[in-house]
Amino acid sequence: MEQDVIPAPAAAQKGRPREFCVDQALAEALHVFWAKGYDGASMTDLTEAMGITKPSLYAAFGNKEALFHKALDLYEQEKLEYGRAALEQPTARKVAEYYLRGAIDVHGGTSDPKGCMGLISSLACSPEAESIKADVVRRRASSQRALVERFERAKAEGDIPAHVDAEGLTSVLYALLQGISVQAGAGATPAELERLVDTSMTLWPSP
Amino acid sequence: MEQDVIPAPAAAQKGRPREFCVDQALAEALHVFWAKGYDGASMTDLTEAMGITKPSLYAAFGNKEALFHKALDLYEQEKLEYGRAALEQPTARKVAEYYLRGAIDVHGGTSDPKGCMGLISSLACSPEAESIKADVVRRRASSQRALVERFERAKAEGDIPAHVDAEGLTSVLYALLQGISVQAGAGATPAELERLVDTSMTLWPSP
DNA sequence: CCTGTTCCATAACGGTCGGTATATAATGTG
């Protein structure tokens, strides 16, 4: 079958153009999921915040679950960027501190909802949200693995005492990050969270 | 108005006796709340697990929220007992280790649901469950205060270096406990959690 | 027995959930 060369007008929309910005609507949806969790965010909550109707949402994003996965992508790109930057810090101590201070900024700030969106949406697991939880757990395991490798490199560089378990240390750091999110969500002030981080750093193993 | 002296037969039931054991039904309800969280546990889930009908539940416990508070009482009494025992350990290090190992037993075991019931029910906050969250936060703050006092005593006893912040250290320990619950809920094995605790203990400040 | 009280069982209440069918409005193309 011969196929005509498509002029490729890049955005040749044939029908009626949509009246809202997909990216902006997704950002609003992210905010709702972040504040209420996957189960707690109703379609009415979402459509009202996004400023669109339900059919528009389904046409643009598929369904609630697909919308959440896209929102989680955006969340990781925009809000968990500090995790990638942390790995590039010169010493293990600075890696940890970058992580912890970043968590305070993102999860304890005032402009965004308190706490971690992944935690909020995955801890309470309604039966139909099991795939949501699996997605969050998978992403967390992936980034955790990168941190283990970073700490093993630090051990090789003499940056961390040889007797310290890199995997154990990673679990400890992640536990602290999760604790920061939990306490931020429970109403802890940034000052209290900084006290937590300051004390954590005094405990950090010196090379 | 003169009032007759009530013979007080202690359990003078006048009507038809109930056909189920309230304590046992409450224990079943606890299990459901623990596994699914407050919002995730439906009345149907609860009544089926408790082996009673909805009118029986309402007559015996009031409503869903009152049932949850009673279940939370039972949870604290039975499952968070180790928290009180931990405070009586001779040294701050042993207090912390008792806490952390206890958390693995309760939240990482196989007989009960994984994770912390309070966390699961309070992190995702549907608008009508705000009082649930407030109750959990209040109970946590109360027990956290007791731990701060214990660590301040430890500092006075030379058990913890003077330069360590007792409140900060308490926040750190609680963050670790919350992290243990989160990771247990995400599927971490007891061995992984023990690795977390072992590493935490190597970081613990020596007097 | 009868009455009062308490409990169980069924069924229903209004409301919200995620998801859609239908009809209409707005665009590009002939």
Place this chain on the structure above:
DNA sequence: CACATTATATACCGACCGTTATGGAACAGG
């Protein structure tokens, strides 16, 4: 203009939510 295509708006779907009204069953006291 007609036509195909796409987006919007309204109204609706069956299922489930927490809660309760109703009617009958089991007990104590008279």
